[in-house]
Amino acid sequence: MSWIGLGWIYTGCSSFLDVDAPSVVTDDFYDTKAGQEKLIVDVYSKFRSVFNTGELQYYGTDLYMAITENETERMFNGYDVTFNSTAPVVGGYWNNLYKIVQESNILLTRCTPEVAGDDYAAMHAKGTFFRALAYYYLVETFGPIPFYTEEQTEVLTAVTRTPEEDIYTFLIEDLEQVRGVLGFGNATAGEVNDAAIHFLLGKLYLTRAYKSYGSAADFTAAAALFEAIIGSSSYSLLDSYSAVYDENNQNNSEVVWAIQYGTDRNFQGSGNPQQGLFGFGIVALEPNLFTRNQSDYSSMNRGYWVIPSAHMYFTDPALDTRYDATFKREFIVNNPESEAYGQLGIYFPRWNDDSGETHDARNFYPFMTEEGYNWYPQSTALPELSTAIDRMPIVHKFKDTKMDWGGPGTREDVVFRLGDAYLLAAEAYLGGGQASMATQRVNTLRERAAIDEAAYNDHLRVGSVDLDFVLDERARELFGEHDRWFDLKRTGKLVERAHAKNIFVQKYDNLNTDHLLRPIPQDEINKTTGLEQNKGY
Structure with a gap:
């Protein structure tokens, strides 16, 4: 791990990030306020890659999978016996997070009241947040890790892995010191605020609560932090679930913190890939009916696949508006050369609709046939999908x-939002023995999701919840959003639920508790002493 020669890569996006990037940056530039402000911009932009590493966010869970079996997909999606420390994904992830740590440490080391003036407290709070968020993903991904809270000025050849307990103690105490420094609401899209600090701090307490060195007090502290966001006048649930994701309603009252992109190509970098992760190549598969038209549907890159049974988490899809807000099931023919132009070209019924009603669609694809799952790609490797149609x-x-x-995505990437705060609060209440409060928080979201009051009262209102129900509710509320792997690991449910749902995990039958940590990148072990490999790799 070398901290020398950071260089400067600028990929800012919104007005919050609109600052000039010099072609050459010398080290003493970071002694100035202008240089330190640019450090904040660069750290912010590096988090794009953190949340774009889908292999560590989505694969190997109970909701998402890969359908092919290349080396990376076998390891991260199936946990097969080839899973090893040379996996390229972990190397890039490790390096990017440690670059964030180093740049945050430069900021926190060099930013002083004399340099930053009236902005010192705010800049210090942002640097503390960024460093803590990077360390959260490092420690949850790799376990005990080299831990640095000051700028490193020399190449590190000998390191020590700091125990997780010590890291969590430091991060929590560090964030507690800057709580209340920043404004609470979203004055500027994407800018770190005090609500984001509350959210991250709550997540740290909640994660620690499950660990051997955690305590019931951690559940209580987490619940209080999430309640501070829920009860704030700065945030409120929108009337409809679909409004949360309206692309013309970004930075709405449910967004606590989001990574910005935008339409300016000078600042959007490679773009937000979310719009194209979960779908199929509709134009390639149905060229007579469809042509490229971004207003009709998102650019589908066939990135990650939804596990077919994941649809079943939506137990009442006709009554729970989140199902149709999440999944597009109807596709109108948009190829003007087609005789069916303007007609319904593809219709997918809701997963539990066995009525056979086709709505006169040119192509009708039910969820199941007598042979098994009908949606999703064919796979000779998996009997469950041997008859599937490659459409979903x-x-x-x-x-x-x-x-x-096919170009760079422009939408903000929401990392923390209010609906998640409700569910994390519910989880914290459960852990703290307050099941009724947990149920209340879940029911608030289910009431908003219901198609009408009767649907909520008769079907969607629940009398009690447990941890598995909360994880099911997270699937319904947060489908396609970040951290599913980390959520399952935190709650101790990864092995159980991935085995039960992920058909590649079932095929390889190798997932075990060793996989609750990822392998330390082999290149880092080769370059240093004291960095032993995690168990099982």
Whole structure:
């Protein structure tokens, strides 16, 4: 791990990030306020890659999978016996997070009241947040890790892995010191605020609560932090679930913190990929019916697949508006050369609709046939999908009509939002023995999701919840959003639920508790002493 020669890569996006990037940056530039402000911009932009590493966010869970079996997909999606420390994904992830740590440490080391003036407290709070968020993903991904709270000025050749307990103690105490420094609401889209600090701090307490060195007090502290967001006048649930994801309603009252992109190509970098992660190549598979038109559906890159049974988490899809807000099931023919132009070209019924009603669609694809699952790609490797059709409802929560077809995504990438705070609060209440409060928080979201009052009262209102129900509810509320792997690991449910749902995990039958940590990148072990490999790799 070398901290020398950071260089400067600028990929800012919104007005919050609109600052000039010098062609050459010398080290003493970071002694100035202007240099330190640019550090904040660069750290912010590096988090794009953190949340774009889908292999560590989505694969190997109970909701998402890969359908092919290349080396990376076998390891991260199936946990097969080839899973090893040379996996390229972990190397890039490790390096990017440690770059964030180093740049945050430079900021926190060099930013003083004399340099930053009236902005010192705010800049210090942002640097503390960024460093803590990077360390959260490092420690949850790799376990005990080298831990640095000051700028490193020399190449590190000998390191020590700091125990997780010590890291969590430091991060929590550090964030507690800056709580209340920043404004609470979203004055500027994407800018770190005090609500984001509350959210991250709550997540740290909640995660620690499950660990051997945690305590019931951690559940209580987490619940209080999430309640501070829920009860704040700065945030409120929108009237409809679909409004949360309206691309013309970004930075709405449910968004606590989001990574910005935008339409300016000078600042959007490679773009937000969310709009194209969960779907199929509709134009390639149905060229007579469809042509490239970004306003009709998002650019589908066939990135990650939804596990077929994940649809069943929506137990009442006709009554729970989140199902149709999440999945696009109807596709109108948009190829003007087709005789069916303007007609319904593809219709996917809701997963539990066995009526056979086709709505006169040119192509009608039910969820199941006598042979098994009908949606999703064919796979000779998996009998469950041997007859599938390579077509499925796409996840259109992240629909992006502002981008060119196949180009960089423009939408903000929401990392923390209010609906998640409700569910994390519910989880914390459960852990703290307050099941009625947990149920209340879940029911608030289910009431908003219900198609009408009768549907909520008769079907969606629940009398009690347990941890598995909360994880099911997270699937319904947060489908396609970040951290599913980390949520399952935190709650101790990863092995159980991935085995039960992920058909590749079932095929390889190798997932065990060793996989609750990822392998330390082999290149880092080769370059240093004291960095032993995690168990099982």
